[in-house]
Amino acid sequence: MNSLSEIADIIKANHSFGVTYHVSPDGDACGSVMALVQGLRKLGKEAYIISRDLTPDNLGFLPLSMEIAGHNTKPKNNSDILIALDCGNEERLSCDISDFTGMIINVDHHITNDMYGRFNYVDSSSSATSEIIYSLLNELDIELDTSIAKCLYTGILTDTGSFRHSNTTSSTHRVVSNLLNYNINHTKIHSALFDNKPFSKLKLIGRVLDDCKLLFNGKLILLYVTKQMLNELNIDNMDTGDLVSYGLQVENTEVSVLLKETDCGVKVSLRSKNEFDVRNIAEKFGGGGHIKASGITFNDCTLSEVKDKILNEFAKELD
Amino acid sequence: MNSLSEIADIIKANHSFGVTYHVSPDGDACGSVMALVQGLRKLGKEAYIISRDLTPDNLGFLPLSMEIAGHNTKPKNNSDILIALDCGNEERLSCDISDFTGMIINVDHHITNDMYGRFNYVDSSSSATSEIIYSLLNELDIELDTSIAKCLYTGILTDTGSFRHSNTTSSTHRVVSNLLNYNINHTKIHSALFDNKPFSKLKLIGRVLDDCKLLFNGKLILLYVTKQMLNELNIDNMDTGDLVSYGLQVENTEVSVLLKETDCGVKVSLRSKNEFDVRNIAEKFGGGGHIKASGITFNDCTLSEVKDKILNEFAKELD
Known part of the structure; x- marks a missing residue:
């Protein structure tokens, strides 16, 4: 496995990134991908979301949800780097990699992960991939903003079941404490995620x-x-x-x-x-x-x- | 209004404390009272809970719940200090103060508070009285432990609706991040509070x-x-x-x-x-x-x- 600073170094040294997640994306998949894509763009990189799926209805409030239309299903060029987030194995990727010969970076928090990337960072002590992306953005010296914080909060909220599940740690709450400094309306996020039943x-x-x-x-x-x-x-x-x-x-x-x-x-x-x-x-x-x-x-x-x-x-x- | 360090000074200078809350106590009332009583005892003070009510069923898991039996309804002596937590006015106190001539310290987070104490600390920017008691215990240099952390977590969890309500702040999550370092089983607390329907x-x-x-x-x-x-x-x-x-x-x-x-x-x-x-x-x-x-x-x-x-x-x- 690689360190997060090695992952950051690879990102710094490259220019174009397709970012994907697992099929049937949930709040953490969407949140972590959207946060990273926004962060990469702040660094001046080209970054785009790859998804076979549409944005789930209850995540339509997330800032890049319009960029998830089910059209971009492959990395654009073999020279691009594919970053796969929150996905334990190649088979579950919401991305067609059948003719992709470029490099895959695999970042995940699931305990079962096939380490299918050229570079891999898997931290099962993190509550959510969004919690890891928070650290990665820090490592990349990317300043957070309301839009990125909203995505990361959504990811963590989803995967911790509102800070209830046993994956919620002291570090999770510390990250969320920092996210709430970026003027996000956390009550509306709860409502969008949980109060949207037909x-x-x-x-x-x-x-x-x-x-x-x-x-x-x-x-x-x-x-x-x-x-x-x-x-x-x-x-x-x-x-x-x-x-x-x-x-x-x-x-x-x-x-x-x-x-x-x-x-x-x-x-x-x-x-x-x-x-x-x-x-x-x-x-x-x-x-x-x-x-x-x-x-x-x-x-x-x-x-x-x-x-x-x-x-x-x-x-x-x-x- | 007094500062928290003035409240701490009064506590340090006295010996015996009755601690009470509002009638029909909820998780924050019970959690803050139990945390403070345990903290005072750690300082070598005499401290006891005053309550007209029994512990609500879903809070029976809290460490001092056996000390809430509805018998202690008054301060023991007029020389004792009565600390009232989470209660906006005298009328709602779960304590008979009709013949009490001692000093009342009023600590609360409700925006409407009658300032009925000789000393008053009311901070409506705190999510819960338990969040204030966390700061007061720090001010008193009382080291937290699992049992105190459990009470404070329960109080904050109750009053924030699982960190959902708009009273939840960056500071709330920072406090909770620290509480989770004391080896509390937060998942069991959620379950005890929310999964106990008949x-x-x-x-x-x-x-x-x-x-x-x-x-x-x-x-x-x-x-x-x-x-x-x-x-x-x-x-x-x-x-x-x-x-x-x-x-x-x-x-x-x-x-x-x-x-x-x-x-x-x-x-x-x-x-x-x-x-x-x-x-x-x-x-x-x-x-x-x-x-x-x-x-x-x-x-x-x-x-x-x-x-x-x-x-x-x-x-x-x-x-």
Whole structure:
């Protein structure tokens, strides 16, 4: 691995940069890329965003969101440097590198990173790639401004779940303390990120919570999203994975399970509040993830079949 | 008003302290009082908590919660100093001062404070009284520890709404950055504060959201809590005021209105996302509050009557 000052030296010595992130970019991917691109331009470099994706709706408030249109999918020239942010491996890049022979700089905070760059800086102790970019901009002697601070704040806010997750450190808050000196309206950023549900999503949350079940002496909450609910609310295509987290808001629960009926079967999301290892359950059905957040896809099964299978496994550990 | 170092000097020069807060104490009241009491004890002072209230359920994890039992309702001696934290006026003190002739030190962050102490330090630029107590402990050269840091973090977290509200400043994050150096489990604190709903509350949220209405071209969300819902869910006595905030999570809404049927009439909670002044509406019906958060109580009215009255007023501004 390289040091951040080595990464800074390579950047100083070159002129043109394509900057990309992982597919389906989130707040940290967009925030870190936009902050770096703005910083590079302040240094007089040519810098452009490479993205197969459009800006997600809730990130449209970010300053360079108009530059993400899904058109720039490749580095412009093989002499350019490709900087990949927040992306653990080549396969997930939102960038076509099939005929790229130039140099890749890989900067990330994920613990699993393939080190696919010619230069690599991966710091899993950072809460977000945006926290690393804050340090990189310092290393490059680039003065921050409101627009850059807004991007970095958004990235950190997204990946720390509003400073809640265990990746939030003393250093994270120190960085944010500095960002708030650049006159950003952090309340509006929270609102843009978190208060932008379609009304139908609020109704769906209502329906799902109204129907949820408390099982195993209160240790497990079971939530359903059925095709009928989606039809009745005219919901065609919506991310509903976050609904599972409502189950964890209940006192004394350990696990929340969301079953979602899809056209091909059932998608299961599992979340754990504390020590319970839901990945262990997911892996028994060919799923995977993390200890506290895992998922499984069942093809050609009904909701009721999947419910029985899953609950049987949980019964062994919770009953 | 006095300076923080004058307050520190008075504390250094005295020995015995009763420390109290406002009635119905929240995370900042409890956190700041417990942090200061622990700090005073580290200085070798006698310090005790005065409270008419019990520790709220969700704050039971705080280190001195067992010392809040509702028994100590007065200063022990008139020679003791009474330190009142996070309380804007004498009437709201969780302490009986009717026959107290000793000295009161009043430390608070609310913009409206009656300066009722012999010594007063009120800093409305602080996010929380806990943020002030952090500075006071520094001023007193008291070394923090995990237990004190936990209390101060809890106070700041509560009053900033997880670092979201506009009272959160660069200085707030700098303080929190320092607190996280004392080995506190901030994720568990978030969980204790926010993930402790009774299951029936989750069901009620479901019922309320399932029934909510979008009005005035999506600018207003109307939510109801009816006596029938509460009966069906066996909910006897539960704070439901927070339900109104769900309405603000919807994209493009400006106002959320919650009508709650009570034994004597209807309680109305009003919330605004951005600039809309809901206090203005509340005051027309004898209610009050802040621009973004107000309330009204209607006696001897039905839900449907109150709905009509309120919506008529909103129609003038939103239609």
